Amino acid sequence: MAVDMRLPTLRKTVALQDAAFDRKDLVVPGDVITSDTGFMRGHGTYVDDEKLTASVAGEVQRVDKLICVRPLKTRFNGEVGDVVVGRITEVQQKRWKVETNSRLDSVLLLSSVNLPGGELRRRSAEDELTMREYLQEGDLISAEVQSVFSDGALSLHTRSLKYGKLGQGVLVQLSPSLIKRQKTHFHNLPCGASIILGNNGFVWLYPTPGQQEEEAGGFYTSLEPVSLSDREVISRLRNCLLALAAHKVHLYDTSVLYCYESSLQHQVKDILKPEVMEEIVMLTQQKILEQEG
Amino acid sequence: MAGLELLSDQGYRLDGRKASELRKVQARMGVFAQADGSAYLEQGNTKALAVVYGPHEIRGSRSRALHDRAVINCQYSMATFSTAERKRRPHGDRKSTEMSLHLKQTFEAAVMTQLFPRSQIDIYVKILQSDGGNYSVCVNAATLAVIDAGIPMRDYVCACTVGFVDETPLADLCYAEESGRVSSLALALLPRGGQIALLQMDARLHQDHLETLIEAAMTACKGVSKVLDEVVRQHLQEASVLTGE
């Protein structure tokens, strides 16, 4: 078996322009943002001695009188309507606990799921007993944020046919800040696979389903073998995602697709080699610029 | 033979530093992708790796959860190869338990835990090479990891050990100095406000000297904070350049 070996190389430092050094909007914990009392304190800030001070390292954002600091990397801060991909960690009475990369496990209430038999079905005590049959620990689901509890925990629902249990596919865990907010986070990519870009940074790659099976209600999972070509496409996508993430490129359907296209000249396994990765990402960024420009 | 001369008449220490000079500090943030935050820090030959997970749902017994703030869980460990003598270090021995506790206390003072009720923040620190000032290096590394994780803190926490030799406070002791007959003191400071997060001293010292020693420790901590600040800003800029913002 051929093994790839790499010698240690010097870590590449990012060339910073001089201008980048005195960017005023980048703050670190303890930096005073303003001592003007007319502003409102947002996330990532606190008031110390009447001065608005940053508590995280990141970029200052101002919306009218509200000042917040968005850290570069953080746990998922869910908002109503966000699409998330998560994993069931616990089955409780009338609810599931879902790990969604947020600060507390999210809650999926029994009443917030579509059970087989239609939306208007009454939930009986029997359903509570058979919850584990629908979703059990370790299952992956896609869902949408229904509401946010006072302690910051998210309440999810899967009351749409888009959402529900996920079957065969690959989960990629990335930083939530890399996911670009868009109208839809479900894409059937032209390359032959589908992607769910969860706002929480969990990305689900799966073979594009043949046709929508309405009555499955999201709890049916196909166990049919996936063809080799599909698997290769999914693998390539996964590596592309990682490459983009490593270079902190925002993720959305176009960027993923461009990256996929740029990577085609390399073997799937080579994509993660640093120099290949760099090349692919460069090409991707160029394409994005061309398209936007 | 007499013991080592920790401070020469010319004012140089064993390794060539002057009394108030720190060792060379080098650090990097975000060394692990899978953790929420991570950092690697070298202070001279003392090297530590810190990893932060959280805030997240309390794992294990739920009874530990606090309804008004997050629980900070620290774990300190030393690699078997970290000291001159290779030694297996069982988990949870007295020394590392104590160190874990000190770290926990330090970070409870700095992290804004009240923002995350009922959750937990894990800070794991491992000493890869030990050459004195383990506690301080752990604190400094963990600070960077916490910042990397985007967890709100009031300020950096910077720590430094100082020793007292010949009526002179020595900043940032190395192992050779620490093991001599020196009364040493470890101090963790929130540099901007000058609040002390933790002060620890095992040796005997006359109270008259305490103030000068703390003064020196605070100056040293501020020196450390300058270095950390640079590292954080550098990291921030690199990241923001990459994201193209």
Place this chain on the structure above:
Amino acid sequence: MLKSKTFVKKTRSGGVMKIVREHYLRDDIWCGSEACTICKQESTVLEKDACSDSTICPYPHYLIPDTNVVLHQIDVLEDPVIRNVIILQTVLQEVRHRSAPIYKRLKDIIHEKEKHFYTFTNEHHRDTFIEREPGESANDRNDRAIRTSADWYGQHLKTAGPDGLKVVLLTNDQGNKQKAEESGLLVHRFEEYIKSLIAHPELVDRLALSNDDKNEITSSKVLFPEHLPLSRIQAGIKAGSFLQGTFRASRDNYLEATVFIQGESEDGTEVLIQGLQNLNRAVHQDVVALQLLPRNQWVAPSSVVLQDEGAAKDDNGDEEDEGKVLISTAETARKPTGKVVGIIKRNWRPFCGMLNVSQIKESTRHLFTPADRRIPRIRIETRQASTLAGQRIMVAIDGWPKDSRYPNGHFVRSLGNAGEKDTEQEVLLLEHDVPHQAFSQAVLSYLPKMPWAITPEDMEKREDLRNLTVCSVDPPGCTDIDDALHCRELENGNLEVGVHIADVSHFIRPGNALDREAANRGTTVYLCGKRIDMVPELLSSNLCSLQSTVDRLAFSCIWEMTHEAEILKTRFTKSVINSKASLTYAEAQMRIDDTTKNDSITKNLRGLNKLAKILKRRRIEKGALTLSSLEVRFHMDSETHDPIDLQTKELQETNSMVEEFMLLANISVAQKIYDEFSECALLRKHPAPPPSNYDILMKAAKSKHVDIHTDSAKALADSLDVARVDGFPYFNTLLRILATRCMMQAVYFCSGMDSDFHHYGLASPIYTHFTSPIRRYADIIVHRLLAVAIGADSTYPDLMDKQKQSALCNNLNYRHKMAQYAQRSSVAFHTQLFFKNRGILNEEGFVLFVRKNAIIVLIPKFGLEGTVFFDSKDKTGPKLVFDEEGPTLMVEQHTFHIFDKVKVTISLDDTNIQHQKIRMSLIHPVIPGVSVSASDIEPQTKKPRLDH
């Protein structure tokens, strides 16, 4: 600013250990030269025009000595002629590693501004640091480091300094010199350089003999066994085959010494060493490794008094009689005996003494006889022998090769003509390590500014006791009055007694130069006609001295007592007093006795006296010892300061009155500071002597059919009290003198470092010194502790540090011991002066000890002790039979016992100017061939060099 470079040092200790240390190299270490234009230094040490009048280096230059030069030639380097020297850090570290005393001296030189010695931290300089190469020994690396630095200096000064300024490397190592020459450095041998200083020929004498020189002198004959290398010694000590201890040469016999083993057992054991071979070149105070001889070779300490008299020429001649001495005596008295196998640490210092000028006129090699008889003679090389003859000089030992009878040394400095009072005084101060230089400016700067007055701030924390009738009682002529007393009746009928001690700690603040100097001196040393003050005179004789009719600051200890001297209340306070009278003991006694006087001072004294008697009685009942030693007092001629009369000190009731209250104050204070600071109180203890110490006393008493019980202090005190022999009134005093000799030394200690606090002699469970802060440093510390305890002063770090406290105690104990010795030597010297003026006297005396070949006689009239010898080297002596059990000595027909009354002539033997001695010869009892007749005026000629 920090050029950091980490490198890896590997050392192995025990198992394999990899030690990694950082080593920062800097570029901000300056060259220290005044001439340099590049370095950004704030102050410079090395002068611009560093010229010396060396003929081989006629240009301005700086010197860089290597380690061995510093180690061996420190005496020369100390000379003011040698200036502008660069001491490299490499050298400094090596010196520190190899010899602590030389390191200290080197540091002293560096601190001296006039010497322009600059320490260059080459190990941390970016350009001069070098790494050890594979296969290079540590020494070679250091030599290379020195060369590299010398090279750097050369280049640096060439570019940065004026033309012609150079550096000269001084080394005695051939290899090093050669390599340096190859790399183009200016290099000279140290001797060469010193000899080239033609204006200062005296420096050449001070050169230590280097190895090559020694070869010339010595014969090929090996006199001593080789010393084992340190590694083998350490292994041997670990394995238990060798013992480690401090070597103590015998005062009386140069072929005998004891080694004190600090073993596991508490007090350690003593091992006897006899014979030149076994002593194997060890010098007094060296730390040596020794091997015990098999039990059948053990010997008893010889009671012979023997002095090395070999002259320089008969190096080998002495050996025969050296063998003879080893014949062992009484079988029962054998002691563990050993031989020295190696030296762990030399403890050489410069020794005072005199030159024995060689008989060969042109010879430059001479023998030097140290004043301390425990030190062997030293062979030195000097061209100034004729000037130095008859002078007291100092000499340092350089080494002792195994084929040389005597150690080799070199001349350090001259102290003055022998026999002159100033010279002799200097010698005895030096020999007893008494710091006696004038106080430095730094020290004096901490004195209060005159005119001094008590300020209101001073008064704040003090009680105003100026209205009390306080008076002081001291010996006549005393100017440093540190205690005063008062006694008054209170309204409730009780008595209030106050002891007021000069508040020295008010003037001497912790940590300043004045305090450090006092701490180092430890005690005021009283010599005959001279006082070496511990604190400057302004304090000792003026501001601190509790003179009469002036306001003085005091630290008072005030008791409320009943008339039966029961203490009801004890109180300590800082105060201000105004003494009403400064009395002598005799004056005070007269006032007490004079019934017509009834003023307040006298009443005061009577009250005190009454209480003191009760206190003393009570103390004696508890078992306090009253011991005796004869103290003499000289009446000095006011003009010449020569002693004109000599008498033993008389004790009056008032002496004991003052003493009693001082004891009481000391005990009260000791208790107080111990209660307050259980860990760091400075106390004084007097350990009970081991029973064997009493042997001589018991034997002596038994010979007069008196029993002495030594089970406890009380028993001893009681049996001494009843010991009387009819018709021999002086017997009791003699017995007490003997008992005194049995006692242990009382010592200071830190309460946190010891558990036994008992004071044997005073029969007190706890004791300290509080009452004489002007002349004892211990009292100052006690004052400070007490002041903290009562909240009158603040504490400082060192006061609470029991390690430092303990180190201080060691110094104080050492200084006290040395002060005592110095005092005795001074008395001895003045006694000699006295007898020199008197000629020959006939006196009665008592036999105090009996030795194998001599008796030691005490003359009560002068408090003088002397030895009467019965044998001599040059002629066959009388028949001597020594009985150790008695102990008795039979000389021909007559048997001498302890306490025998004898009559002797006293004269001064000044045949040996170095060791002038009081010589005693027997007159009565008459023993033919031994005793001399009373009219025998010229004994010196008859028995030359009998006993020096």
